[in-house]
Every structure is written in C-alpha cells, then in structure tokens.
Amino acid sequence: MPLNVDAINLTMDKWEKNLEDQVAVESYAYQFFKKNGMIKTYNGGDNIITQPIKVGRADHVVTEYEGAQVLPTPDFLVSDVVRFRQRLVAGFVGITDQEELINSGENQIIDLYETKTDMLKEGLARKWEEYLFGDGTGRGGLAPAGLEHLISETPAFGTVGGVDASNATYWRNKSVNVASITASNVRPILRALVKSVLVGAKKTDLVFWAGANVVEALYQVYDDNAIIQRNNGANVGSFDISGISSISFDGIPIIEMDLLGSLLNPNKVYLINKTTLKFMVHAQRNFSVIPSGLANGERYSFNQAIHGRFYGIAGNFIITNRRKNAVLTVGSGDHRNLTNADIQDETGDINV
Numbered sequence: 220m221p222l223n224v225d226a227i228n229l230t231m232d233k234w235e236k237n238l239e240d241q242v243a244v245e246s247y248a249y250q251f252f253k254k255n256g257m258i259k260t261y262n263g264g265d266n267i268i269t270q271p272i273k274v275g276r277a278d279h280v281v282t283e284y285e286g287a288q289v290l291p292t293p294d295f296l297v298s299d300v301v302r303f304r305q306r307l308v309a310g311f312v313g314i315t316d317q318e319e320l321i322n323s324g325e326n327q328i329i330d331l332y333e334t335k336t337d338m339l340k341e342g343l344a345r346k347w348e349e350y351l352f353g354d355g356t357g358r359g360g361l362a363p364a365g366l367e368h369l370i371s372e373t374p375a376f377g378t379v380g381g382v383d384a385s386n387a388t389y390w391r392n393k394s395v396n397v398a399s400i401t402a403s404n405v406r407p408i409l410r411a412l413v414k415s416v417l418v419g420a421k422k423t424d425l426v427f428w429a430g431a432n433v434v435e436a437l438y439q440v441y442d443d444n445a446i447i448q449r450n451n452g453a454n455v456g457s458f459d460i461s462g463i464s465s466i467s468f469d470g471i472p473i474i475e476m477d478l479l480g481s482l483l484n485p486n487k488v489y490l491i492n493k494t495t496l497k498f499m500v501h502a503q504r505n506f507s508v509i510p511s512g513l514a515n516g517e518r519y520s521f522n523q524a525i526h527g528r529f530y531g532i533a534g535n536f537i538i539t540n541r542r543k544n545a546v547l548t549v550g551s552g553d554h555r556n557l558t559n560a561d562i563q564d565e566t567g568d569i570n571v
Contacts, residue, residue: 238506238507239505239506242340242344242506246348248476249344249347251474257493257496259497259500260501260502260505261500261501262502267302267303267305268302268303268304268305268499268534268535269300269303270300270302270380270499270537270539271300272301272539301379301380301382301537301538301539302380303380303381303499303537305501305534306361306362306533307504307533308531308533309509310343310346310529310530311339311527312335312339313525313526318331343506348482349362350362351365351366351482352366352483353365353368354367354368355368363535364536366489366546369536369537369538369541370491370538370541371392371394372394372546372548374392374393374541379538384541389542390541391541391542393416394545394548395412395545395546396548396549396550397548398549399549400433400437405436408547410469412490412545413468413469415545416543416544420492424492424493424494424543425492427468427471427472427474427490428474428483428489429473429487429488430476430484431476431485432485432486433486433487433549437468438466473488486550487546487547487548489546489547491544492540492544494543495538495539495540495541495543496536496544497536498537499536500532501533501534503533504532504533504534505534506531506532507530508530508531509529509531516528516529
C-alpha cells in the first residue's frame with residue numbers, strides 16, 4: 220500500500236470539490252462562458268447530445284379573434300433536433316513510488332500532490348480553450364468541436380450537429396473576408412456584420428471575440444472616437460474582463476483574446492450570440508474524478524509503481540442557431556469577400 224495514501228486522498232477530495240471553479244480562474248474564456256450562462260449540464264446515458272432548434276418565424280401561431288370564435292392551434296415550426304456527439308476528456312494526477320521515497324514526509328507528499336494538481340488544473344484550462352477555438356479534428360476526431368466548426372468560414376459546406384448546411388440554408392452562419400481593416404472601412408464593416416445577425420436578436424446578446432491584430436487596429440483608428448470605448452479592466456456586459464484589453468463598438472463588447480496565445484487567429488473576429496452557443500457537460504463528469512471501482516477513484520499501474528486519479532469531462536460545444544453568429548477574417552480566406560457595395564454605407568447589410 221502506498222505511503223500516506225489517506226493524507227493524499229483527503230487533500231485530493233478537498234481539491235476536486237471546486238475543480239471547475241479553479242479551471243475558470245485559469246481560463247478567461249471559460250470564465251466568460253460560466254458568467255454568461257453558456258455552460259449547461261445534462262444527464263442520460265446516450266453518447267449523443269440532442270437539442271431542438273427553431274426554423275423560420277412563429278407569426279402563424281398568433282392570430283386575432285372575437286368572442287367565442289374558434290382559434291387555430293398550429294404547432295411551432297421546429298426542425299427536429301441537432302445532434303452533437305459526446306466527447307470524453309481525461310487528465311491524470313499520480314505519484315510514483317520513487318517520488319514517495321524522495322518526499323517521504325507527509326507534508327512533503329501533500330505539497331507534491333498539490334503542485335501536480337495545480338499543473339493539471341492549468342492543463343485542463345488550456346485544453347478547454349484549445350477545444351473552444353478548434354474544429355474537433357484533434358486526436359483522430361475525438362476532440363470536442365469548437366468555433367472553427369460551429370461558426371465556419373465556409374458555412375454553406377459541411378455538417379454541423381447532424382444538419383447538412385449545403386442543403387439547409389437556415390443552418391448557415393455569416394462569414395465574410397476583407398483584405399484589411401482601415402480607418403475608412405472598420406466602422407461600416409463592423410456595423411454591417413452586426414446588422415447581418417440581428418434578426419430576432421438583441422445587441423445585449425452579442426459579443427465580439429477578436430484577434431490581437433484586429434483589436435490593435437481598432438485602438439489606433441478609433442482611439443479618440445466616441446463609438447469605440449476603452450474599458451481597461453471594466454465590467455463589459457456581464458463578464459469581468461479584468462486583465463484583458465477590451466473595447467466596445469456601438470455598445471457591443473469587443474474582447475481581445477490574445478491572452479490565449481495563438482489559439483485565436485490574430486486576424487479573425489467572431490461575432491457570437493451568447494444565447495445560441497453553449498458548452499454542454501454531463502452532470503456526472505464535470506471536471507470530476509472518473510470512477511475506477513476503488514475508493515476515491517484511486518488507480519494503480521500494472522506494476523504498482525504509480526498511483527493516482529483521472530479527472531475528466533464528458534460533453535461538447537453546441538450551437539442552436541448558426542444564423543445569429545458570424546466570423547470575419549482579415550486577409551486571405553476561401554469564403555466570400557465583402558464588396559464596396561457592402562461597406563459603402565453604414566446602414567447597409569452583408570449579403571451572404
């Protein structure tokens with residue numbers, strides 16, 4: 220039996236109770252999701268996450284009447300459900316027999332385990348961000364699929380949530396490309412992008428997630444313009460962005476995600492509708508220990524030289540209305556370019 224296992228288990232039990240909160244501290248993106256109600260738990264034993272989606276408008280369910288006139292009872296137009304596959308992610312914290320010998324004091328062992336769990340916490344946060352900005356092709360397609368897949372630069376192609384966008388025109392996000400952002404076009408470009416996703420939405424539902432180069436251009440162009448506001452460490456929307464450079468455009472926060480390194484293309488901007496993008500996580504596997512059949516989820520290697528626990532996530536990112544989201548790429552892109560007609564008037568729309 221490994222030394223100090225009871226003390227280690229007590230330490231791990233205390234640490235794992237608030238693991239999700241600790242991950243949120245490490246990840247600005249996860250913090251954003253959590254504070255804006257974009258993380259939802261689900262139950263069930265199926266490996267498919269299902270979500271009903273609305274198509275079209277519901278005007279037909281509202282009608283006028285007089286007295287005891289018979290009223291129609293039409294159903295809402297719901298296009299079945301979208302289906303996202305549940306993905307499994309796990310991280311391990313363990314101590315070898317040799318490490319126990321080197322750190323034979325009880326406090327030393329606990330300190331060693333806490334150091335390793337802190338590293339796991341940081342690793343889980345970084346991987347979650349990687350999944351958020353990824354396309355789900357990692358590790359042979361086993362990774363959760365994030366923004367590159369859900370809000371695509373080629374929205375008329377591919378299958379998202381089991382719906383083939385090449386056939387379902389209602390299931391396409393907005394995607395535009397500009398050669399560069401300059402003082403003469405940044406304002407109408409952003410205005411047109413916002414207008415393209417405002418059908419049935421509110422500005423308070425929207426947020427820009429922007430690459431560093433785009434934000435820097437906005438700083439330089441609109442530093443003295445009232446429509447662009449610096450919010451150094453201020454509370455933008457319902458997200459505390461302390462420590463993140465941020466500005467707002469026409470009341471919509473623009474959050475610079477350069478702190479995530481190269482995960483977000485510095486020349487890309489996502490316009491996200493917070494009511495449509497969710498991270499679905501299983502209630503029994505939400506940054507929690509994975510059961511092993513032994514007490515406390517303890518696991519031992521084949522030759523008993525290492526013991527520890529796996530911590531995991533079961534879930535995926537989902538989107539319920541792609542039309543209310545957009546992606547803007549500055550520079551090369553294989554999707555539709557904005558034309559002069561699109562951006563010559565700030566009230567113009569983007570025709571995609």
